[in-house]
Amino acid sequence: MSRLLPIALLAGLVVLPLALGSSPYVLNALITTGILTIGAMSLNLLLGFTGQLSLGHIAFFGIGAYVSALTSLGFDVEIGFGYRIVHEPWPAAIGVLLGILAAGACGYLIGRLSFRVRGAYFVIVTVSFAEVVRLVALNWVELTQGPLALTNIPAVTLGIPGLGTWTLRTKLQNYYLVLGTGTLCYLIIARLVGSRFGRAMRGLKENESLALSVGINAARTLTIATVISAAMAGAAGSLYAHYLRIIDPDIFQFATTVTMVIMVVAGGKGTLLGPVVGGLIFGLLPVALRPVMAPEAQWMVYGIVLIAILFVMPKGIVPGVSVLLARLRSTRSVPVLEASPAVPR
Amino acid sequence: MSPILSVEHVGVRFGGLVAIADLHFDVREGEIVSLIGPNGAGKTTAFNVMTGFLKPSQGEVRFRGTGLTGLPSHEITRLGLARTFQRTSVFPDDTVFDNVMIGLHRKGAQASRAPLFDALIGRAGAAERRLRARAEELLDWVGLSERSQEKAGALAYGEQRLVGVALALATEPAMLLLDEPVSGMNASETQVFVRLIRQIRERGVTILLVEHDMPMVMEVSDRIVVLNYGRLIAEGPPAGIRSDPAVIEAYLGQGSAARRAAAEAQEPADA
Amino acid sequence: MDQLIQHLVNTLILGGTYALLGIGLTLIFGIMNVVNFTHGALYTVGAYLMYLSVAALGLNFFLALPVAILGGLLFGAAIELLLLRPFRGSDIDTTMLVMIGAGIVLQSATLWIFGGVAKAIPSPFPEAPLDIGPVSVSWLRLFVLGAALALIAITYALINRTRLGLAMRAAFQDADTAALMGVNVRLVYTATFAIGSSLAAAAGALLGPVYVVFPQMGGLAELKAFAIVILGGLGNLKGAAIGGFILALAEELGAGYVSSGYRDAMGFLIIIAVLLYKPTGLFAKAERIG
Numbered sequence: 094m095s096r097l098l099p100i101a102l103l104a105g106l107v108v109l110p111l112a113l114g115s116s117p118y119v120l121n122a123l124i125t126t127g128i129l130t131i132g133a134m135s136l137n138l139l140l141g142f143t144g145q146l147s148l149g150h151i152a153f154f155g156i157g158a159y160v161s162a163l164t165s166l167g168f169d170v171e172i173g174f175g176y177r178i179v180h181e182p183w184p185a186a187i188g189v190l191l192g193i194l195a196a197g198a199c200g201y202l203i204g205r206l207s208f209r210v211r212g213a214y215f216v217i218v219t220v221s222f223a224e225v226v227r228l229v230a231l232n233w234v235e236l237t238q239g240p241l242a243l244t245n246i247p248a249v250t251l252g253i254p255g256l257g258t259w260t261l262r263t264k265l266q267n268y269y270l271v272l273g274t275g276t277l278c279y280l281i282i283a284r285l286v287g288s289r290f291g292r293a294m295r296g297l298k299e300n301e302s303l304a305l306s307v308g309i310n311a312a313r314t315l316t317i318a319t320v321i322s323a324a325m326a327g328a329a330g331s332l333y334a335h336y337l338r339i340i341d342p343d344i345f346q347f348a349t350t351v352t353m354v355i356m357v358v359a360g361g362k363g364t365l366l367g368p369v370v371g372g373l374i375f376g377l378l379p380v381a382l383r384p385v386m387a388p389e390a391q392w393m394v395y396g397i398v399l400i401a402i403l404f405v406m407p408k409g410i411v412p413g414v415s416v417l418l419a420r421l422r423s424t425r426s427v428p429v430l431e432a433s434p435a436v437p438r
Numbered sequence: 439m440s441p442i443l444s445v446e447h448v449g450v451r452f453g454g455l456v457a458i459a460d461l462h463f464d465v466r467e468g469e470i471v472s473l474i475g476p477n478g479a480g481k482t483t484a485f486n487v488m489t490g491f492l493k494p495s496q497g498e499v500r501f502r503g504t505g506l507t508g509l510p511s512h513e514i515t516r517l518g519l520a521r522t523f524q525r526t527s528v529f530p531d532d533t534v535f536d537n538v539m540i541g542l543h544r545k546g547a548q549a550s551r552a553p554l555f556d557a558l559i560g561r562a563g564a565a566e567r568r569l570r571a572r573a574e575e576l577l578d579w580v581g582l583s584e585r586s587q588e589k590a591g592a593l594a595y596g597e598q599r600l601v602g603v604a605l606a607l608a609t610e611p612a613m614l615l616l617d618e619p620v621s622g623m624n625a626s627e628t629q630v631f632v633r634l635i636r637q638i639r640e641r642g643v644t645i646l647l648v649e650h651d652m653p654m655v656m657e658v659s660d661r662i663v664v665l666n667y668g669r670l671i672a673e674g675p676p677a678g679i680r681s682d683p684a685v686i687e688a689y690l691g692q693g694s695a696a697r698r699a700a701a702e703a704q705e706p707a708d709a
Numbered sequence: 710m711d712q713l714i715q716h717l718v719n720t721l722i723l724g725g726t727y728a729l730l731g732i733g734l735t736l737i738f739g740i741m742n743v744v745n746f747t748h749g750a751l752y753t754v755g756a757y758l759m760y761l762s763v764a765a766l767g768l769n770f771f772l773a774l775p776v777a778i779l780g781g782l783l784f785g786a787a788i789e790l791l792l793l794r795p796f797r798g799s800d801i802d803t804t805m806l807v808m809i810g811a812g813i814v815l816q817s818a819t820l821w822i823f824g825g826v827a828k829a830i831p832s833p834f835p836e837a838p839l840d841i842g843p844v845s846v847s848w849l850r851l852f853v854l855g856a857a858l859a860l861i862a863i864t865y866a867l868i869n870r871t872r873l874g875l876a877m878r879a880a881f882q883d884a885d886t887a888a889l890m891g892v893n894v895r896l897v898y899t900a901t902f903a904i905g906s907s908l909a910a911a912a913g914a915l916l917g918p919v920y921v922v923f924p925q926m927g928g929l930a931e932l933k934a935f936a937i938v939i940l941g942g943l944g945n946l947k948g949a950a951i952g953g954f955i956l957a958l959a960e961e962l963g964a965g966y967v968s969s970g971y972r973d974a975m976g977f978l979i980i981i982a983v984l985l986y987k988p989t990g991l992f993a994k995a996e997r998i999g
Binding site: 146213217218222231389397 | 929943985
């Protein structure tokens with residue numbers, strides 16, 4: 094059943110635009126929700142499976158967006174001492190790839206730096222890192238145009254040799270691009286979590302001393318997890334840039350990281366489906382709330398919901414529901430049940 | 439025969455407090471050695487130094503000739519020195535089986551050159567199957583096969599200890615440090631455990647244990663090292679230790695109230 | 710040279726309020742093991758309470774300051790009682806998430822009530838700065854420094870000279886043992902959070918009149934407080950006080966000699982440097998013993 098659920102969900106998401114008649118407003122909401130959900134899945138890899146909270150996840154997202162945009166737009170900047178770097182525009186697909194690599198590289202540096210000491214340090218380092226990246230995007234006007242924004246970012250062009258190329262300009266095409274990327278990220282995370290590496294992450298989270306004593310290298314494991322997580326966030330960010338075709342330093346808002354955190358915590362951290370469920374709810378909720386609420390009131394609701402979930406369902410929706418289902422089943426049949434597994438397989 | 443582990447003039451100070459003063463002893467390959475002493479004598483501190491959880495203020499611990507000072511814990515495990523913990527000996531939210539799978543981390547590394555990549559492309563199947571077989575073997579060996587699918591955190595205390603031993607054995611150590619393995623066990627559980635310790639030794643693993651249960655220590659040990667107030671006060675075979683005046687003085691010289699106070703003063707550092 | 714002296718004077722003035730911010734945050738972390746993500750929001754609350762009292766209610770500037778500090782105290786106590794007490798015993802991540810939620814609520818409430826337009830708080834001090842040789846300081850800023858130093862002194866006295874302070878120090882060492890010895894740890898926690906919050910509110914109330922007041926002002930202040938606390942060592946009060954001045958110095962020199970756009974990036978550079986060379990902070994005490 095728990096194996097079928099993700100497949101059913103995927104099937105539902107594949108046919109969703111057909112069912113909704115692909116109105117641009119709804120499609121836009123679905124695409125941004127999908128992109129944020131990928132961000133939430135990447136955050137969950139850290140927060141849920143290693144217990145490390147990255148509060149600067151938006152930095153990786155934004156770096157992916159900017160690197161990808163700049164690669165495909167080209168730039169010409171002076172780097173001091175009279176030297177200039179001139180870059181001619183490259184295809185957007187290469188931009189996405191470089192965006193992912195750049196975000197992963199930043200994840201590596203942050204991991205190496207903060208996992209010498211853990212816990213609160215990682216949180217503080219990541220949140221500060223995001224602020225610095227925002228300052229760079231704002232102040233390095235020659236490269237990023239600063240608050241004037243990078244505009245006319247090209248759409249992604251996919252090519253299959255012998256079959257031709259497609260430029261993904263329409264919303265529907267972008268929807269499927271995001272869905273495909275999200276599915277890929279889900280599969281990667283599922284593989285990782287079920288592997289030896291996933292066991293090392295869980296071991297560190299549950300009992301660090303014991304994990305060290307069986308030979309698990311904490312700094313290395315956590316750094317690798319950060320790299321993968323950052324790279325996925327970077328992928329989400331570069332999709333965002335090529336979908337919106339315009340990005341400015343506002344992309345680095347702390348609020349976006351918090352949205353991802355809420356998605357993960359509400360859906361169920363440390364579960365594969367949690368961030369997807371949380372992502373869909375909190376990605377689409379603003380769309381539902383927009384007609385009835387001012388944005389600041391909406392944010393207040395978000396804050397209250399986050400606190401309420403921690404009070405009522407501290408493990409999140411997915412584990413909460415599976416415990417509920419298990420209880421329902423046990424009233425019908427006798428066998429002893431096991432509490433919801435941390436990872437639905 | 440050359441020692442497998444030598445503790446060379448190790449001292450540990452916390453601020454002004456001397457936890458261990460100039461501890462010096464050897465363990466030879468294949469031995470079962472016990473480290474005993476009244477509460478607060480510095481036994482757990484000594485364990486933490488040997489396994490890299492604590493840096494000594496002076497001296498050096500050598501394992502098979504390699505100095506351990508400054509090595510992180512996971513490196514020490516790689517050299518073949520494993521340990522168990524006094525209190526938190528399991529990964530509580532995982533099943534007993536998955537606990538041992540986590541313990542087989544090192545063995546998994548030997549199976550493949552790029553395990554992370556293999557896992558991603560789904561090529562880790564064969565290696566995983568070998569690990570699973572090994573995990574079942576280990577569980578069978580410590581007698582926990584029937585508990586394999588239960589959450590480790592939900593097991594009885596004594597059973598959690600056995601999981602801890604299975605975890606340590608999963609690293610295929612040449613030497614095993616057991617931190618109060620039978621505390622909280624009843625007499626028959628202790629007997630089973632004593633047999634287990636002997637079996638482990640028969641497989642060629644050297645054993646050093648810290649323990650309070652004197653009958654158990656006397657029964658299982660080849661040699662006993664006695665600590666008091668961070669100093670070595672006696673060393674020798676069980677028979678000699680039993681009649682050593684310094685040891686008797688150390689254990690009887692303290693009133694029970696003083697001993698309790700000492701117990702509270704030394705928070706065991708197994709975290 | 711004159712410019713350098715001016716920067717040093719500015720450092721002193723800015724450093725006082727930074728130290729307040731840092732002490733409040735590190736106090737809460739040290740005693741309660743809570744990373745207070747409402748710290749920035751409470752800083753904002755302090756500034757807006759000052760604005761409300763002075764500009765809207767017409768209260769005397771010097772009376773408004775204690776009102777803002779008291780307000781921070783009450784807000785802090787309420788947050789602790791409502792949101793932290795029920796989560797006692799939870800892991801640090803859970804309380805961190807609760808605090809993030811509370812911070813969002815506070816910040817968006819401020820935005821909702823006061824709107825996004827920045828407000829100025831009128832001050833009773835003369836516009837003309839005080840000129841001493843090459844250095845020029847506004848009277849307001851001098852007052853801010855004096856008030857910050859006075860508040861730091863009061864906090865130290867509170868911790869080192871009172872029964873409550875003794876209980877706080879006991880809980881800092883080991884909450885369980887303190888409870889066994891008859892310390893009312895629940896009360897200590899509430900008091901600690903309230904005091905830490907009031908220091909954040911005080912910093913906001915003092916810097917509000919110097920700059921302007923706007924709902925997002927707390928975000929940066931919070932990041933700076935984090936940098937100060939890492940610099941001084943998590944949970945180290947003296948470290949936080951000195952860290953406040955070091956961060957102010959770095960910002961002044963960075964803004965003066967490198968680029969004013971990156972003034973706010975100095976905190977992060979400090980964090981990196983500390984983590985690279987002295988990960989436990991400049992003045993760390995051992996996290997635990999044995």
